[in-house]
Amino acid sequence: MTMQAMIDEWYPVGLISQLDAGGRRTALMGEPILVASDIDGKAKVTGGNGRILPVRLRYGHVWSSLGDPKNELFPIPEADQPGRRFVDVGVVRVRCSPLRAVENFLDIAHFPFVHTDILGAEPHTEVQNYKVEIREDVDEVWATQVKFYQPQAAKSASGGITTEYMYRVPAPTCSVLYKTCPPRPSEWDVITLFVQPLAEDICDVWPWMALFDDETSLTDLIHFQQTIFLQDRSILENQIPRLLPLDPGMEIPTRADLTSIAYRRWLKRHNYTYGAQLVAQ
Amino acid sequence: MKLYDYILSPSGYKVRLMAALIGVKLELRPVDFHPGLEHRSPELLSLNPAGSIPILEDGDLILTESSAILVYLAAKAAPKWLAGEKPEEAARVQQWLSFSGRLTASLGAARLHEMLLRPGDIAALQAQGMAALRELEAGLVEQRLRGMRFLAADRPTVADIACFPYVALAPDGGVLLDAYPTIRLWSRALRSLDGFIEMPGIHRLHELKPEPQIEPGEA
Amino acid sequence: MLADTTGSWTPVALSADLPAGTVNPARIATESIALWRSDSGRVAASADRCPHRGMRLSHGFVRGEAISCIYHGWSYAQAGNCLRIPAHPGLVPPETIRVVTHAVEEADGVIWVAFGTPASIPPKLDGFVPLRSLTILAMTAQIEAAAGAVANSEGLIESGTIRLLLSTQHEGETLVHVLVKDDADVATRITASRTAENLRRTAEDLQGKGSVQ
Numbered sequence: 070m071t072m073q074a075m076i077d078e079w080y081p082v083g084l085i086s087q088l089d090a091g092g093r094r095t096a097l098m099g100e101p102i103l104v105a106s107d108i109d110g111k112a113k114v115t116g117g118n119g120r121i122l123p124v125r126l127r128y129g130h131v132w133s134s135l136g137d138p139k140n141e142l143f144p145i146p147e148a149d150q151p152g153r154r155f156v157d158v159g160v161v162r163v164r165c166s167p168l169r170a171v172e173n174f175l176d177i178a179h180f181p182f183v184h185t186d187i188l189g190a191e192p193h194t195e196v197q198n199y200k201v202e203i204r205e206d207v208d209e210v211w212a213t214q215v216k217f218y219q220p221q222a223a224k225s226a227s228g229g230i231t232t233e234y235m236y237r238v239p240a241p242t243c244s245v246l247y248k249t250c251p252p253r254p255s256e257w258d259v260i261t262l263f264v265q266p267l268a269e270d271i272c273d274v275w276p277w278m279a280l281f282d283d284e285t286s287l288t289d290l291i292h293f294q295q296t297i298f299l300q301d302r303s304i305l306e307n308q309i310p311r312l313l314p315l316d317p318g319m320e321i322p323t324r325a326d327l328t329s330i331a332y333r334r335w336l337k338r339h340n341y342t343y344g345a346q347l348v349a350q
Numbered sequence: 351m352k353l354y355d356y357i358l359s360p361s362g363y364k365v366r367l368m369a370a371l372i373g374v375k376l377e378l379r380p381v382d383f384h385p386g387l388e389h390r391s392p393e394l395l396s397l398n399p400a401g402s403i404p405i406l407e408d409g410d411l412i413l414t415e416s417s418a419i420l421v422y423l424a425a426k427a428a429p430k431w432l433a434g435e436k437p438e439e440a441a442r443v444q445q446w447l448s449f450s451g452r453l454t455a456s457l458g459a460a461r462l463h464e465m466l467l468r469p470g471d472i473a474a475l476q477a478q479g480m481a482a483l484r485e486l487e488a489g490l491v492e493q494r495l496r497g498m499r500f501l502a503a504d505r506p507t508v509a510d511i512a513c514f515p516y517v518a519l520a521p522d523g524g525v526l527l528d529a530y531p532t533i534r535l536w537s538r539a540l541r542s543l544d545g546f547i548e549m550p551g552i553h554r555l556h557e558l559k560p561e562p563q564i565e566p567g568e569a
Numbered sequence: 570m571l572a573d574t575t576g577s578w579t580p581v582a583l584s585a586d587l588p589a590g591t592v593n594p595a596r597i598a599t600e601s602i603a604l605w606r607s608d609s610g611r612v613a614a615s616a617d618r619c620p621h622r623g624m625r626l627s628h629g630f631v632r633g634e635a636i637s638c639i640y641h642g643w644s645y646a647q648a649g650n651c652l653r654i655p656a657h658p659g660l661v662p663p664e665t666i667r668v669v670t671h672a673v674e675e676a677d678g679v680i681w682v683a684f685g686t687p688a689s690i691p692p693k694l695d696g697f698v699p700l701r702s703l704t705i706l707a708m709t710a711q712i713e714a715a716a717g718a719v720a721n722s723e724g725l726i727e728s729g730t731i732r733l734l735l736s737t738q739h740e741g742e743t744l745v746h747v748l749v750k751d752d753a754d755v756a757t758r759i760t761a762s763r764t765a766e767n768l769r770r771t772a773e774d775l776q777g778k779g780s781v782q
Binding site: 084086087157158159160161162164182183185186191192273286287288289291292295296297298299300302303306 | 380
């Protein structure tokens, strides 16, 4: 187990809206932590030996770290854009590597088989070429010009459309998805996957959204995203091995998997291997 | 008819599935069970003091408990889903409707614990869930030996719909279904019925549709 | 029988539990396999893992003479070679993409799988037919004690009116196929099924980790 490189990262550990004095007992990378509000109502995260951990409140969530973060929590400019609705989807626990959860989020080829008649449907299974890069200036993985035919792309979509996506990986266990916004074609809907690594092979997943949608009820928006993620969960809990294999040979990617290939390469380059399996192990 | 429902609730799904199979239209009223705990809000508690969903409203009638709602829908729209005149068939429907409550208390609670972090003694819940699955498997084996594919008869009844969701979703709570071949056949028979609908965690049987002939560039 | 499974047949499932066009999870020695029957009725056994992203193939689906992974729909022939990658409809999958497959025999209503190439054929059931399979959380020794009989070299236990065909799954877990005389009537078969349940309770009590009731 190598925690070094990932220990200094920020991770989601709870919803701001659910902070209370009693606190949420949870874990971060194997260490028991308590996420609570103190006497002044401020968020406080306490590590296993009583030490006070750093805290940030952003994007609906409480963020913390076991180490000493060198960088500020990554920016999501859309989180400050007027007119968007911000949706806390709530936690879902999954018995898989936090890295597998992110990789699945970056994948579109599974839509027709796992999110049938919502995000994809046979015979529209082809993945067109798209662009992937590691943006050195911000040190993030980006996939752009990702297009896929979707029967019901969003709660606000009324029929099948070809949806365009952009994916960003700004932190080893977080991804931000930009997606065609049916009611406002000039903007992108933002859907994120924030993953809290409880241990190398189990995680709490906190999806969050920043959408332009004045029509759909908040509950419907939450349920749409929960539906999608719970369809993924039964896949994630049945991948072998549970850890993400970082060395080639164990799994076979194709052109459709360019985002996943770049993600794995970026993880390896930074030694982000908590939740990964290496041949050397 | 209005159903207070949660998309991830197997009990809500029982009602949606029954309605879909017999062609009854439901108006769905989504309840923010997670993370909002709306089922414990004053509005929902005034409908059902037990704080559980689903709740069915039909005019002045308010029904709680999914088994009762299944019986109501079937009696109104498709009586052949109820027990026939044979005493043993009627008794078997009742037996498995009662049994379905134990699936909720064991497999359902294990699922809520493992997935949505609700409290519970997970080892005990999983063990109780496994014991219930063994009973169901044994019951289905005996029905199969009698030449019947479903729990109470050779046709599906409300009893099958009451038991199916928590069984099919057992793996969500860490209880594997690998050891129950007859449950697997029964589950498949239900999933192959005309009008069957899924819920998250129960994927489409893609084999029921022929393989599409696809050409590159057509997508 | 079960110490060395290389080159010997393991009874993994009953024919009646694997209809045409379906896939089931099964085990041989310590390995998970995907056991599936094509639409035309041919049984195949492969490693329970799609080489693309590691998804269990036993969660997949069978169409025609191929099995497909539920995750991305990659499909494989009985011989294990990849036939189709739906994300790339124009691509002929290279020969290098394949799943490991195992030898399968189906006889007297039982499906047998072997690693390697066994020299022998699976044992005959001699006038007995399969009734049902059940998993017992106990080892062979406890099952033998519960049955009051010892398994022969083919893993078969004779216990009263039933026969038990054993297949060790994991440590402490045994798959048991219950056999009855081929002329047994329905009442006798139901009794045999209950006898097997009783035997499971006894064996698991002996093992010291019976199910919670």
